[in-house]
Amino acid sequence: MKELLISLEHNGGIPLYEQIYQYIKTEIADGKIIAGEKLPSSRALSRQLSVSRSTVDLAYEQLESEGYLESRPCIGHFACDIEGFVQVEPNKGKTSQAPKRRREGYSIDFAVNGIDPGGFPQNIWRKISRQVLSDEDAGMFQLGDSQGEWKLREAIASYLHHARGVEAVAEQIVVGAGNDYLLMLLSMLLGKSSKIAMENPSYDNAWRCFRSLGHEVVSIPLDEAGMKPSELEESGARIAYVMPSHQFPMGMVMPLKRRLQLLAWAKRQSGRYLIEDDYDSEFRYIGKPIPALQGYDQHETVIYIGTFSKAIAPSIRISYMVLPATLLQQYRELGSNFSVTISKVDQKIIEIFLREGYFERHLNRMRALYKGKHDLILKNLKDMTSICQVFGENAGVHLLLKLKNGMTEEEACRLAKEAGIKVYPLLAYFPDCRQAGDGEGILLGYATLKEDEIQRGMNILKEVWS
Amino acid sequence: MKELLISLEHNGGIPLYEQIYQYIKTEIADGKIIAGEKLPSSRALSRQLSVSRSTVDLAYEQLESEGYLESRPCIGHFACDIEGFVQVEPNKGKTSQAPKRRREGYSIDFAVNGIDPGGFPQNIWRKISRQVLSDEDAGMFQLGDSQGEWKLREAIASYLHHARGVEAVAEQIVVGAGNDYLLMLLSMLLGKSSKIAMENPSYDNAWRCFRSLGHEVVSIPLDEAGMKPSELEESGARIAYVMPSHQFPMGMVMPLKRRLQLLAWAKRQSGRYLIEDDYDSEFRYIGKPIPALQGYDQHETVIYIGTFSKAIAPSIRISYMVLPATLLQQYRELGSNFSVTISKVDQKIIEIFLREGYFERHLNRMRALYKGKHDLILKNLKDMTSICQVFGENAGVHLLLKLKNGMTEEEACRLAKEAGIKVYPLLAYFPDCRQAGDGEGILLGYATLKEDEIQRGMNILKEVWS
DNA sequence: GGGTATTTGTCCGTATGTATG
DNA sequence: TCATACATACGGACAAATACC
Numbered sequence: 001m002k003e004l005l006i007s008l009e010h011n012g013g014i015p016l017y018e019q020i021y022q023y024i025k026t027e028i029a030d031g032k033i034i035a036g037e038k039l040p041s042s043r044a045l046s047r048q049l050s051v052s053r054s055t056v057d058l059a060y061e062q063l064e065s066e067g068y069l070e071s072r073p074c075i076g077h078f079a080c081d082i083e084g085f086v087q088v089e090p091n092k093g094k095t096s097q098a099p100k101r102r103r104e105g106y107s108i109d110f111a112v113n114g115i116d117p118g119g120f121p122q123n124i125w126r127k128i129s130r131q132v133l134s135d136e137d138a139g140m141f142q143l144g145d146s147q148g149e150w151k152l153r154e155a156i157a158s159y160l161h162h163a164r165g166v167e168a169v170a171e172q173i174v175v176g177a178g179n180d181y182l183l184m185l186l187s188m189l190l191g192k193s194s195k196i197a198m199e200n201p202s203y204d205n206a207w208r209c210f211r212s213l214g215h216e217v218v219s220i221p222l223d224e225a226g227m228k229p230s231e232l233e234e235s236g237a238r239i240a241y242v243m244p245s246h247q248f249p250m251g252m253v254m255p256l257k258r259r260l261q262l263l264a265w266a267k268r269q270s271g272r273y274l275i276e277d278d279y280d281s282e283f284r285y286i287g288k289p290i291p292a293l294q295g296y297d298q299h300e301t302v303i304y305i306g307t308f309s310k311a312i313a314p315s316i317r318i319s320y321m322v323l324p325a326t327l328l329q330q331y332r333e334l335g336s337n338f339s340v341t342i343s344k345v346d347q348k349i350i351e352i353f354l355r356e357g358y359f360e361r362h363l364n365r366m367r368a369l370y371k372g373k374h375d376l377i378l379k380n381l382k383d384m385t386s387i388c389q390v391f392g393e394n395a396g397v398h399l400l401l402k403l404k405n406g407m408t409e410e411e412a413c414r415l416a417k418e419a420g421i422k423v424y425p426l427l428a429y430f431p432d433c434r435q436a437g438d439g440e441g442i443l444l445g446y447a448t449l450k451e452d453e454i455q456r457g458m459n460i461l462k463e464v465w466s
Numbered sequence: 467m468k469e470l471l472i473s474l475e476h477n478g479g480i481p482l483y484e485q486i487y488q489y490i491k492t493e494i495a496d497g498k499i500i501a502g503e504k505l506p507s508s509r510a511l512s513r514q515l516s517v518s519r520s521t522v523d524l525a526y527e528q529l530e531s532e533g534y535l536e537s538r539p540c541i542g543h544f545a546c547d548i549e550g551f552v553q554v555e556p557n558k559g560k561t562s563q564a565p566k567r568r569r570e571g572y573s574i575d576f577a578v579n580g581i582d583p584g585g586f587p588q589n590i591w592r593k594i595s596r597q598v599l600s601d602e603d604a605g606m607f608q609l610g611d612s613q614g615e616w617k618l619r620e621a622i623a624s625y626l627h628h629a630r631g632v633e634a635v636a637e638q639i640v641v642g643a644g645n646d647y648l649l650m651l652l653s654m655l656l657g658k659s660s661k662i663a664m665e666n667p668s669y670d671n672a673w674r675c676f677r678s679l680g681h682e683v684v685s686i687p688l689d690e691a692g693m694k695p696s697e698l699e700e701s702g703a704r705i706a707y708v709m710p711s712h713q714f715p716m717g718m719v720m721p722l723k724r725r726l727q728l729l730a731w732a733k734r735q736s737g738r739y740l741i742e743d744d745y746d747s748e749f750r751y752i753g754k755p756i757p758a759l760q761g762y763d764q765h766e767t768v769i770y771i772g773t774f775s776k777a778i779a780p781s782i783r784i785s786y787m788v789l790p791a792t793l794l795q796q797y798r799e800l801g802s803n804f805s806v807t808i809s810k811v812d813q814k815i816i817e818i819f820l821r822e823g824y825f826e827r828h829l830n831r832m833r834a835l836y837k838g839k840h841d842l843i844l845k846n847l848k849d850m851t852s853i854c855q856v857f858g859e860n861a862g863v864h865l866l867l868k869l870k871n872g873m874t875e876e877e878a879c880r881l882a883k884e885a886g887i888k889v890y891p892l893l894a895y896f897p898d899c900r901q902a903g904d905g906e907g908i909l910l911g912y913a914t915l916k917e918d919e920i921q922r923g924m925n926i927l928k929e930v931w932s
Numbered sequence: 933g934g935g936t937a938t939t940t941g942t943c944c945g946t947a948t949g950t951a952t953g
Numbered sequence: 954t955c956a957t958a959c960a961t962a963c964g965g966a967c968a969a970a971t972a973c974c
Contacts, residue, residue, distance in 0.1 A: 010600045015957060041944055050602045052959040057946075074944050074966040117604035123959090126599040130952095133592040138583035141779035142914075150564050163552040170564075177643045177783075177807035184650060184804065188678060192658065208803040212654060288550045313607035315810035317643075337674040338650065341643035341807050344781035360552055364532035367551075371533070448608075481961060507940055518963040523942080539941050540970040593953095 004040060008049055016051050020059035028068050028079050035081040039069065042077075107420035108457040112249070112398045112445035113314070116369055119447075120313045121362050125349065128358075132348045144344045146336045148175030148320070152351040156306075156320050159354055164281060165291030166304055168322040174331065177317040177341035179277070179307055180209050185338065186303065186321070187213040189330045190239060190273065197237035199227050201429035203248045203277065206241060219431050222247070226254040229261040239273050240265070244293045245281040249429045249443050251392010251400050259293050266301035273324070274302045280396045282311045282363055285371045287394075300324035308350065310397070310447075311363060318342055318350055370397055373446040373454055380458035387465050388442070397447040400426065403440040407465065412442050415464040421457050470506060474515055482517055486525035494534050494545050501547040505535065508543075573886035574923040578715070578864045578911035579780070582835055585913075586779045587828050591815065594824075598814045610810045612802045614641030614786070618817040622772075622786050625820055630747060631757030632770055634788040640797065643783040643807035645743070645773055646675050651804065652769065652787070653679040655796045656705060656739065663703035665693050667895035669714045669743065672707060685897050688713070692720040695727040705739050706731070710759045711747040715895045715909050717858010717866050725759050732767035739790070740768045746776045746862045748829055751837045753860075766790035774816065776863070776913075777829060784808055784816055836863055839912040839920055846924035853931050854908070863913040866892070869906040873931065878908050881930040887923050 006023045008016055027033045039045075042060060046053040060077055063069040070078045132140070147153065153170035160166035176182045183206065192214050198207055200219035210217050218235045220227050227242055242262065244254035254262075266272045276293045284290075294304040307319040323331055340347075353359050377399060381390050388401040403412060409425035416423045426441030446454055472489045474482055493499045505511075508526060512519040526543055529535040533551070535543050598606075613619065619636035626632035642648045649672065653660075658680050664673055666685035676683050684701045686693050693708055708728065710720035720728075732738045742759045750756075760770040773785040789797055806813075819825050843865060847856050854867040869878060875891035882889045892907030912920055 008602075010602075011597045017957080042946095043943075053945095054960080055958060058957085060945090071945065073946075074964085076944065114608050117607075120607040122599060126596060129595055129599060130592060133588060133595060141583075141586040141781045142580050143775075143780035154564075177647075178805045180804040181643075181647070181807050184654075188650075188680075192680065205803065205805075212800040212803045214654075214658065282552075284550050286550070289552075309609075314609035314805075315607045317805070317807055317809050334678040337671065337678045338646040339644045339671075339780075339783070341647050341783055343643075343783050343809065343812055346809055346812070361532055363552055364534070368531060368533035483961075508942095509940075520964075521962055524961085526941090537941065538970095540939080540968080542940065 004045065004048075006049060008051070017055050017058040017062070020045075020049070020056060021062050024059065024063055025066075025068055028082060033079045035079055037079045039077045039079065105420065106417070106422040108449065108453050108460075109422040110424070110444040110446065110457065111422070111448050112424055112443050114445070114448040115310065115313055116366065116447055119366055119369065121353075121358065124353070124358050124362075128349045128352050129345070132345055132352070135348075140344055140348070144340055144347070146338065146340050147173065147331075148340055148342065149344065149347045149351065152347045152354075153320075155351050155354040159359070160292075160304075160306065160322070163289070164278065164306075165295035166322060167295055167297075168304070172323050172325070172328060173320055174323060174335070175318065175320045175340065175342055175347070177319070178309070179279070179305060179319045180205065181341055182305055182319050182321050183209045184213060185335055186275070187215065188334055189323075189327055194239050195235070195237045197227070197232055197235050197240040198431060199242060199247060199250075200431065201249055201426065202241070202431065203243065203279070204429050204431075206277065207431045210241075217431060222250060222252070224252060225258040226252055227258075227262065229258070229265055232262070232265055233268075238271060239275060241275040241277065242293070243277045243279065245278050245290055246284075246392070246395045248279065248396075249392075249398070249400060249426060249441075251396065251398070253290060253395065254293070256296075259296055262293070263297055263299070263301065266297075267299045272301060273327075276302055276304045278304060278306045280310045281306075283367055283370055283397060284395045285367070285374055294322060297324070300326045303327065311359075311366065312350075312353075316346065316350075318346065370447065373449065373451060374399075376451055376454050377444060377446055377458060380455070380462070384462055384465070387462075391441075398443055398445040401442045401444060403442065405465075407440065409440045409442060412440070412465060416461060419460045419464045421460055421464075423461070469514070470511065472515060474517070483521045483524040483528070486511075486515070486517075486522060487528050490525065490529055491532075491534055494548060495551070499545045501545050503545045505543040505545065570888075571886065572883070572888040574915065574919050574926075575888040576890070576910040576912065576923065577888070577914050578890055578909050580911070580914040581776065581779055582832065582913055585832055585835065587819075587824065590819070590824050590828075594815045594818050595811070598811055598818070601814075606810055606814070610806055610813070612804065612806050613639065613797075614806055614808065615810065615813045615817065618813045618820075619786075621817050621820040625825070626758075626770075626772065626788070629755070630744065630772075631761035632788060633761055633763075634770070638789050638791070638794065639786055640789060640801070641784065641786045641806065641808055641813065643785070644775070645745070645771055645785045646671065647807055648771055648785050648787050649675045650679060651801055652741070653681065654800055655789075655793055660705050661701070661703045663693070663698055663701050663706040664897060665708060665713060665716075666897065667715055667892060668707070668897065669709065669745070670895050670897075672743065673897045676707075683897060688716060688718075690718060691724040692718055693724075693728065695724070695731055698728070698731055699734075704737060705741060707741040707743065708759070709743045709745065711744050711756055712750075712858070712861045714745065714862075715858075715864070715866060715892060715907075717862065717864070719756060719861065720759070722762075725762055728759070729763055729765070729767065732763075733765045738767060739793075742768055742770045744770060744772050747772075748777045749833055749836055749863060750861045751833070751840055760788060763790070766792045769793065777825075777832065778816075778819075782812065782816075784812065836913065839863075839915065839917060840865075842917055842920050843910060843912060843924060846921070846928065850928055850931070853928075857907075864909055864911040867908045867910060869908065871931075873906065875906045875908060878906070878931060882927060885926045885930045887926055887930075889927070 008019050042053045042056040046056045064071050067080055070080050150170055153173040156173055157168045157170050160168055195216045196210050197218050197220050199222055207217050218237055220231050220235060232240055244259055262274055266274050278292055292304060294302040304322040387405050388403050391400040393399055409427055413423055413425050424443040474485050508519045508522040512522045530537050533546055536546050537543050616636060619639040622639055623634045623636050626634055661682045662676050663684050663686050666687055673683050684703050686697045686701060698706055710725055728740055732740050744758055758770060760768040770788040853871050854869050857866040859865055875893055879889055879891050890909040
């Protein structure tokens with residue numbers, strides 16, 4: 001049994017089952033599938049082609065009725081001997097393949113961004129999308145609320161309360177097209193003159209955004225608990241941007257004590273704010289989820305930012321933030337002049353996705369999926385204890401390896417690259433320069449890779465790094 | 467292993483496997499089935515429940531994919547540890563009231579914003595949406611180009627060339643979620659110290675945006691051709707925001723001579739830019755469409771902004787701008803740090819909508835629709851020549867009435883309001899104060915009204931204003 | 933203790949119902 | 954009404970693990 005490389009056109013006028021039928025028929029007629037050979041099961045093929053099993057069934061049935069296939073119940077479909085068949089197929093060129101995307105010579109990319117390909121809940125999304133677009137609600141196409149639709153904000157508030165311990169009401173929530181946009185909006189509310197403290201290292205795109213927006217960014221060193229409060233205090237910053245749940249890229253979880261210290265810092269002087277970026281908190285593989293920093297805040301100093309980029313897909317551009325009461329007035333004066341940046345259709349889709357429990361199911365599924373990949377890497381790393389030590393495990397979709405055998409980051413990346421593997425040096429995530437004594441680090445993201453790719457990648461890394 | 471007491475409803479609308487799934491999931495979540503516990507075999511359970519084994523299999527498979535169960539081949543299914551799973555329950559957190567929408571007692575609202583209810587091409591949109599969401603392009607859900615997808619930008623460039631005489635290549639185009647967002651992005655590129663000149667009166671939301679962003683806005687008086695070049699020169703502004711095709715709210719079309727004068731102003735000093743807001747250029751009811759100002763620009767001084775808010779729907783949040791070459795470098799340095807603000811799905815939908823000719827057909831349909839409303843108002847206004855004079859006709863989706871019978875705007879609005887009709891005073895669109903000698907003006911928008919509502923509204927206005 | 937019957941998850945083809953255009 | 958596609962439900966065949974003789 002071989003794999004069938006059928007490229008289907010979903011709306012090319014030709015029915016799906018017909019395309020499958022034609023393909024297999026040609027394969028048999030051309031002798032590429034020989035008599036007696038087993039074909040993929042209807043389930044396997046339907047999964048591979050992302051169509052319903054019934055569609056494959058229809059094709060198989062037609063092939064069977066024409067004598068190309070024989071069906072043995074409970075066993076499979078098998079190609080028949082077609083000697084003596086009349087071939088009435090004069091025309092036709094070959095089906096052309098779409099050109100493959102070049103990957104800069106990398107065969108496996110441990111990218112720290114992105115999601116599992118195929119992880120997007122496409123069928124449910126399509127179903128809800130159709131439902132929303134079939135609705136006769138005329139208001140669906142007029143301009144909506146600048147903060148986002150009320151019911152969506154309620155659904156987000158409810159989710160945040162239960163899943164993240166965030167205390168928020170719909171009034172405080174602002175939805176927007178991606179974290180970058182929300183940072184842009186926030187920058188306006190907080191004023192351009194605000195000095196912003198960031199963890200060192202931190203999420204590179206956030207500091208690029210802040211700098212583009214004209215803010216002064218100061219890097220605060222980390223210890224094993226996260227941003228050092230003493231250095232934050234000394235920095236003179238008014239805003240601190242932190243990722244307490246799973247710091248990027250170091251992967252540490254901020255302990256309660258440190259969280260309280262940061263909250264104390266914010267409270268100490270009026271006008272200070274903590275921006276909590278909870279970018280991938282959905283994915284924890286052991287223990288209970290840690291409630292968000294925002295949940296401990298008693299003095300309206302935390303701005304909580306969350307996103308569906310990691311949990312659903314980066315390309316749908318849906319993020320949200322919870323403004324403390326002290327910033328709401330500021331938002332109403334300045335921010336509400338800017339129309340909402342998410343289509344009302346998408347807002348409605350995600351609202352239903354949240355309210356009807358699809359999100360919960362999806363999260364559980366993705367968590368199981370990513371945990372599998374996570375565990376696979378960890379298992380492989382057990383053979384590499386002399387080469388590196390792992391940090392930031394049991395959460396998120398990336399790991400940090402600290403090199404122990406004297407290799408530099410550049411060396412490690414270069415060796416990997418020569419073997420076709422892309423890994424990421426820690427250096428890239430220090431806004432200014434790295435702090436002393438941090439050691440050499442490599443980031444491995446696993447969201448976009450399949451398990452067999454991970455296994456192959458790890459085998460190669462083991463070899464080239466030894 | 468305990469016995470499961472599931473009572474299945476065979477025709478309750480909920481599929482059997484779903485009922486089994488829900489039951490077991492709840493048992494695990496409630497701790498009635500503890501981690502590690504063995505579940506009945508699919509055969510045993512199917513016998514007990516009198517359903518097929520595959521039905522139980524389906525439920526088990528789903529539970530496994532979501533991490534509730536673990537399957538050990540040839541041994542059985544076992545419950546997993548679900549500590550840390552998200553449980554979405556009814557909201558027990560803070561509650562808040564949805565803000566009540568006030569009806570304000572108007573029965574007919576000549577709103578200057580919005581589109582025809584029912585004007586959205588819902589069926590085609592749904593069809594394309596379904597097509598896009600059926601596509602198995604895995605890249606569809608990873609983060610895309612910061613400027614927008616290349617093919618969409620090509621499609622927009624092509625449309626702009628043919629329909630608006632805009633000279634642009636895909637490289638220059640930046641798509642974004644609404645004009646407000648694009649202005650925010652532009653503000654960053656142009657620098658916050660830029661003094662911005664606007665027409666007086668002008669589009670109120672644009673000046674609110676600029677002010678929120680910290681720009682100094684100066685109002686330049688208009689004559690019958692539009693913004694006065696001499697006053698613009700004297701203002702010391704570096705940026706001028708204009709609507710040459712159909713000025714809002716005055717409705718004038720800027721003649722070529724004035725356009726060239728503005729371009730000359732921009733050229734005179736380096737760093738000057740014209741922002742051309744072409745918000746409703748799609749709707750012209752007589753004569754040829756006037757090419758955009760951008761098309762006459764020889765010196766890379768015009769930033770062209772267009773939107774699908776008027777032509778398709780405000781709620782879909784799709785706008786675009788054409789950057790002059792001189793700003794592209796600036797965009798790459800600052801702007802490209804911000805991810806695109808439109809879902810890739812929506813980008814694909816609108817790309818197909820443009821490429822396959824749906825947009826052209828839609829525009830023609832809408833133009834005919836709005837022309838009918840437009841003509842109906844004009845016909846009614848012929849009986850009111852003693853009360854008011856009409857401006858800004860034959861384009862867009864609103865008209866300006868200048869009152870001739872001594873009524874003030876407030877009076878006219880009040881009289882209309884008492885009769886349940888909402889009309890809009892010109893005053894609201896002057897950023898600072900109105901210029902002398904402009905007269906009293908009333909805006910009538912007709913996009914959202916049906917023809918019979920317009921007729922009734924006009925009848926009433928005729929009566930109360932006499 | 934080694935062969936055998938049974939249990940189990942898994943995979944298979946099949947049939948029918950349902951939604952959409 | 955009909956074609957297309959997907960959802961739901963059914964029961965048999967198989968191999969691996971296990972229990973039993």
